Amino acid sequence: MRYIRGFREGAAAAAFEKLIEAEVDPERDYHLMEFCGGHTHAIFRYGVEDLLPDNVHLVHGPGCPVCVLAMPRLDAAIELAGQDNVTLVSYGDMLRVPASRRRSLLKARAQGADVRMAYSALEALDIAAAHPGRQVVFFAIGFETTTPATAHLILEAQRLGLRNFSVYCNHVVTPAAIQSILDSPEVREWGQVRVDGFIGPSHVSAVIGSRPYEYFAEEYQRPVVIAGFEPLDVMQAIRMLVQQINDGRACVENQFTRGVTRDGNGKAQRLVAEVLELRPSFEWRGLGELPYSGLRIKSSFGEFDAERRFAMKAQPVPENAACQCPAIIRGVKKPTDCAIFGTACTPRNPIGSCMVSAEGACAAYYKYRRGPVQAAG
Amino acid sequence: MCLAVPARVVALLGDQWVETDVGGVRSRVSIALIDDVALGDYLIVHAGFAITRLDVEEAEKSLALFEEIAAHLQGAAHALHPRLP
Numbered sequence: 001m002r003y004i005r006g007f008r009e010g011a012a013a014a015a016f017e018k019l020i021e022a023e024v025d026p027e028r029d030y031h032l033m034e035f036c037g038g039h040t041h042a043i044f045r046y047g048v049e050d051l052l053p054d055n056v057h058l059v060h061g062p063g064c065p066v067c068v069l070a071m072p073r074l075d076a077a078i079e080l081a082g083q084d085n086v087t088l089v090s091y092g093d094m095l096r097v098p099a100s101r102r103r104s105l106l107k108a109r110a111q112g113a114d115v116r117m118a119y120s121a122l123e124a125l126d127i128a129a130a131h132p133g134r135q136v137v138f139f140a141i142g143f144e145t146t147t148p149a150t151a152h153l154i155l156e157a158q159r160l161g162l163r164n165f166s167v168y169c170n171h172v173v174t175p176a177a178i179q180s181i182l183d184s185p186e187v188r189e190w191g192q193v194r195v196d197g198f199i200g201p202s203h204v205s206a207v208i209g210s211r212p213y214e215y216f217a218e219e220y221q222r223p224v225v226i227a228g229f230e231p232l233d234v235m236q237a238i239r240m241l242v243q244q245i246n247d248g249r250a251c252v253e254n255q256f257t258r259g260v261t262r263d264g265n266g267k268a269q270r271l272v273a274e275v276l277e278l279r280p281s282f283e284w285r286g287l288g289e290l291p292y293s294g295l296r297i298k299s300s301f302g303e304f305d306a307e308r309r310f311a312m313k314a315q316p317v318p319e320n321a322a323c324q325c326p327a328i329i330r331g332v333k334k335p336t337d338c339a340i341f342g343t344a345c346t347p348r349n350p351i352g353s354c355m356v357s358a359e360g361a362c363a364a365y366y367k368y369r370r371g372p373v374q375a376a377g
Numbered sequence: 378m379c380l381a382v383p384a385r386v387v388a389l390l391g392d393q394w395v396e397t398d399v400g401g402v403r404s405r406v407s408i409a410l411i412d413d414v415a416l417g418d419y420l421i422v423h424a425g426f427a428i429t430r431l432d433v434e435e436a437e438k439s440l441a442l443f444e445e446i447a448a449h450l451q452g453a454a455h456a457l458h459p460r461l462p
Binding site for chain 1: 381382383385399407409411412419421423424425426428429432433435436438439443444446447449450
């Protein structure tokens with residue numbers, strides 16, 4: 001397909017390589033954070049880093065939904081799946097994420113729990129309709145790309161009058177996460193993480209538009225360039241960021257013009273606003289409690305809220321002491337800084353959530369980095 | 378999770394559903410999140426839902442720009458796989 005292949009053309013990538021090389025100021029460094037795990041994987045898969053000058057550094061951000069889900073909330077889902085009459089449905093990535101005491105939904109399934117993997121959220125409705133005697137719970141996770149589907153699902157369940165269906169809502173919002181990185185002590189005080197600009201999410205922005213980023217581009221004086229997930233998109237966005245930084249500008253620019261407008265998808269936004277509302281506070285793995293960063297089901301749709309129906313409680317648990325996922329999610333450490341990376345923790349047997357998903361930074365390093373894996377010193 | 382692909386609409390199935398094609402792979406996609414989908418439109422599909430329409434005019438503009446700079450700088454092919462011959 002032209003609209004996939006065309007954005008992977010080698011000759012244009014080589015041209016961008018030359019343009020970026022000519023335009024960077026050799027006297028300074030450029031620290032650019034790609035928020036999305038999708039970008040992290042595109043960067044590694046296509047070797048984008050090899051095409052960049054040495055003073056352009058990419059910092060991996062927290063935009064991987066299964067990576068940022070707080071462990072107590074996953075534990076609660078596993079507890080729920082263990083109930084006799086419950087069928088838990090979730091996206092594939094979620095099933096392998098390690099919970100406390102090295103449990104996972106996949107292991108719960110092996111022990112007899114009814115856990116199903118879905119490609120589309122709508123499959124959960126089909127399962128509920130087909131099994132009226134069972135309580136079917138959709139374990140909803142994800143950023144704004146995925147949220148409208150969950151809102152639609154709840155409206156459909158209401159329309160169909162499904163009494164045995166509910167949603168365990170764990171949706172999170174992107175702008176709050178970016179702001180928390182800029183507000184974090186690592187960035188503001190300790191100087192451990194430098195972020196001069198952001199490569200902004202493509203598909204999240206297709207839904208929310210580019211407008212929500214304008215506030216912190218202005219307030220924190222950091223440029224944001226919304227970029228597609230193909231390698232040429234990323235190269236072009238890096239060039240646009242370098243140009244903004246050179247000019248001393250900090251505005252929101254859109255490289256992914258084929259999918260993102262300033263206003264985004266109004267219909268999807270209205271569906272979300274009808275069914276879901278912001279929680280005053282929500283816990284993220286690695287980032288902690290962030291105000292107004294997660295969504296819950298409105299009380300008018302309370303009958304579809306699994307947290308109410310099953311009185312679910314998330315109990316605090318300690319993280320695995322060796323796992324560096326929280327620091328990796330914040331961009332403070334790289335996967336190769338973790339002592340168990342590639343040794344005890346591998347995609348086949350993940351200890352931390354960043355090793356699981358097709359968007360996790362550790363999984364990207366493991367899969368695509370060339371050369372031998374070096375143990376942390 | 379946020380990964381999505383452009384897909385061309387090859388059949389309108391009614392009741393908020395269309396059939397799409399990506400390089401020969403056919404899928405049933407919900408268009409509950411967007412309005413006025415027509416045959417031949419390109420959609421950006423994520424987890425079974427079209428999240429927005431692909432703006433073909435803008436995509437062509439990007440591709441034209443890529444071709445222009447590639448021709449201008451006569452960049453070598455295979456730059457994305459520099460270790461390959």
